[in-house]
Amino acid sequence: MTETRLRFPPSPTGYLHIGGARTALYNWLYARKTGGKLILRIEDTDTERSTQGSIQGILDGLEWLGIDWDEGPYFQTDFSHEHIAAAQRLLNEGNAYKCFCTQEELKAKREAAMAAKQDQVGYDRTCRHLTPEQVAEKESAGLSYVVRFKVPDSDGILAYEDKVLGRIERRYSETEDFVIVRSNGKPLYLLCNVVDDIRDRITHIVRGQDHMTNTARQVLLYEALGAPLPVFAHMPLTLDLKKAKISKRSHGEIVAVHFYREHGFIPWAFCNFLVLLGWSPGDDREIFSREELIEAFTLERINRSNSIFNYRKDDPKFFTDPKAISINEQYLRAMDLDELAPLVQEVLEREGLWNDAYLDGRREWFLHTIDMIRDRFHTLNDFASLGRAYFSDEFTVEEKPLKKNVLKHPDLKEWLPTLAERYMALPEFTLESAEQAARELAEELDIKPGIIINAMRTVVTGQLAGPSMFDILMTIGRNKVVSRLRAVANLFPEEN
Numbered sequence: 001m002t003e004t005r006l007r008f009p010p011s012p013t014g015y016l017h018i019g020g021a022r023t024a025l026y027n028w029l030y031a032r033k034t035g036g037k038l039i040l041r042i043e044d045t046d047t048e049r050s051t052q053g054s055i056q057g058i059l060d061g062l063e064w065l066g067i068d069w070d071e072g073p074y075f076q077t078d079f080s081h082e083h084i085a086a087a088q089r090l091l092n093e094g095n096a097y098k099c100f101c102t103q104e105e106l107k108a109k110r111e112a113a114m115a116a117k118q119d120q121v122g123y124d125r126t127c128r129h130l131t132p133e134q135v136a137e138k139e140s141a142g143l144s145y146v147v148r149f150k151v152p153d154s155d156g157i158l159a160y161e162d163k164v165l166g167r168i169e170r171r172y173s174e175t176e177d178f179v180i181v182r183s184n185g186k187p188l189y190l191l192c193n194v195v196d197d198i199r200d201r202i203t204h205i206v207r208g209q210d211h212m213t214n215t216a217r218q219v220l221l222y223e224a225l226g227a228p229l230p231v232f233a234h235m236p237l238t239l240d241l242k243k244a245k246i247s248k249r250s251h252g253e254i255v256a257v258h259f260y261r262e263h264g265f266i267p268w269a270f271c272n273f274l275v276l277l278g279w280s281p282g283d284d285r286e287i288f289s290r291e292e293l294i295e296a297f298t299l300e301r302i303n304r305s306n307s308i309f310n311y312r313k314d315d316p317k318f319f320t321d322p323k324a325i326s327i328n329e330q331y332l333r334a335m336d337l338d339e340l341a342p343l344v345q346e347v348l349e350r351e352g353l354w355n356d357a358y359l360d361g362r363r364e365w366f367l368h369t370i371d372m373i374r375d376r377f378h379t380l381n382d383f384a385s386l387g388r389a390y391f392s393d394e395f396t397v398e399e400k401p402l403k404k405n406v407l408k409h410p411d412l413k414e415w416l417p418t419l420a421e422r423y424m425a426l427p428e429f430t431l432e433s434a435e436q437a438a439r440e441l442a443e444e445l446d447i448k449p450g451i452i453i454n455a456m457r458t459v460v461t462g463q464l465a466g467p468s469m470f471d472i473l474m475t476i477g478r479n480k481v482v483s484r485l486r487a488v489a490n491l492f493p494e495e496n
């Protein structure tokens with residue numbers, strides 16, 4: 001069997017969009033599944049819109065997602081001579097022709113065709129019938145021209161097999177003689193893309209259904225260039241709840257891969273979310289390890305119908321598709337601690353909360369702590385925000401527990417420091433001794449133990465909820481607990 005060769009050919013005109021990331025992921029999965037190759041090709045022929053920053057952003061995004069490639073990055077502009085040679089070959093072999101019609105002439109033709117209600121599609125082929133002498137004459141008169149592809153004349157059909165959509169057919173007469181070289185001599189993307197795919201020996205093209213009109217024309221180019229057709233698989237589009245294409249203009253940063261990185265998503269969890277936007281395994285599984293997904297992935301199971309990116313701009317509860325968040329939470333809870341640790345490290349470093357001792361002397365403490373607190377977290381960033389009190393003495397106490405558990409009982413200004421002194425005096429600070437001291441104090445004061453315990457949670461962690469209180473105390477350690485309990489008065493408004 002010939003080796004499968006897939007490609008991801010982004011145009012570097014913006015950041016890596018989740019649609020682009022999904023395309024890259026599907027191609028990568030299929031290359032890995034079949035033991036083939038993934039080629040990264042930067043389609044930078046649009047020199048006005050392509051930027052270095054965008055290229056870097058795409059490379060960083062792929063690296064973050066864990067999508068690696070086997071060849072490239074190749075740059076389309078490095079192969080301009082091949083694109084020009086291909087256009088020349090099409091001209092030489094009579095599969096293309098020079099068209100001298102001006103913009104004004106084309107416009108007038110279009111209007112006339114519309115008025116006459118002709119069913120001719122697009123360009124009326126005037127220049128297709130020029131004799132070589134007429135062409136030479138126009139050229140020597142210095143008239144500018146574009147090069148058009150000569151769509152076969154017969155009333156046949158062009159056809160290809162699409163792994164997702166089945167056999168696709170289109171009558172030749174439905175395709176106009178399309179332009180392959182602009183009047184400035186630059187070949188169009190449509191041609192460059194095919195020339196590159198032929199040179200790169202691409203066997204499978206997996207891309208969005210929005211490229212299907214290109215595919216119809218490109219199939220003709222493959223035939224004219226005498227190259228075998230690759231296998232096509234057109235993926236559904238990703239739409240919003242109102243069935244509009246998701247875009248930066250309407251949806252903002254949530255369509256960019258870097259948004260998920262900045263918001264503390266686990267890269268593979270995000271890939272797991274992306275793959276389900278347009279593919280399903282055929283059963284009810286949703287969570288896949290890398291190996292499981294490579295094993296399960298097939299082009300045939302790519303959905304035909306469009307997928308929905310479920311994002312409600314005005315719902316503050318969800319800052320992106322809740323499914324992306326829920327998958328991330330599931331990974332966060334189940335992930336191997338050794339795999340989770342470096343991801344948490346990255347976030348803590350970014351927030352200035354990291355301590356190198358977490359790698360050796362305090363490694364065990366660190367792993368235990370992240371394991372204990374991860375249960376309620378949604379993203380990696382929560383380790384630095386909701387979990388801040390575990391890594392720093394500077395944390396904010398949330399307003400809700402502050403009001404509910406602390407300010408309501410001004411006597412806590414005495415009670416908690418009393419408890420702090422008892423904790424200092426304990427021969428050993430253990431789960432049992434800490435709990436017993438708290439309960440004894442409540443009993444002496446004739447109050448519910450919950451009052452002490454909830455206040456303690458608020459003062460020690462800043463949070464309303466979390467792991468078991470006495471586990472927290474052991475993790476944070478006697479000295480820090482004692483100093484936070486002693487400082488409770490600082491949380492009350494100053495008295496005059």
Ligand code: GLU
Pocket residue numbers: 009010011043193206207211
């Ligand atoms: N550069 C094109 C894009 O970013 C690639 C299209 C293709 O996959 O052929 O949309």
